[in-house]
Amino acid sequence: MSLTADQIRQVAHLARLELKPEMTDAYARQLSNIMAMVGQLSNADTANVSPMAHPLDMHQRLRLDAVTAPNLREAFQAIAPATENGLYLVPKVIE
Template sequence: MSLSPENIKQVAHLARLELPADRIGPYAEQLSNIMQLVDQLSNADTQGVTPMAHPLAMHQRLRPDAVTESDRREAFQAIAPEVDEGVYLVPKVIE
């Protein structure tokens, strides 16, 4: 697929990008090359290829799910302007 300078101008307009006139030609060529590569990839035979979640066959190292912080809610709420039954009270902003 080959992109024309008009295509590049239209994409730049839709993306709200200011594109100098001297860069339109090189961008058209570069984007056309990218589109050709995508076309080549879409023609690849993927029959019998199983989907992967990750390209490397390795297990994820997980840390133990353990509490590392103490409960400091009371200390934090002691300095809050308004608290009621463990929740922060804030001014109403929507009428």
């Protein structure tokens, strides 16, 4: 499995990462090596094996529908890059 620089740019776009242009080739080489290592998985016989997403066989717990968490909006927004009147600010999206 070999990844090209173009594929790296596409994956980076999907992950919303702006890569330094000089890193693209190194990433392509390193990710190709990693995917080659990962490729060993295709040799495993997994017919009739059910996928395992999680080590514990547990169900999502339910709780009473009661207010338990206090409103901490001010504390949470105090660490935001930009806020105004309780809202998070970002550049204009809709013209």
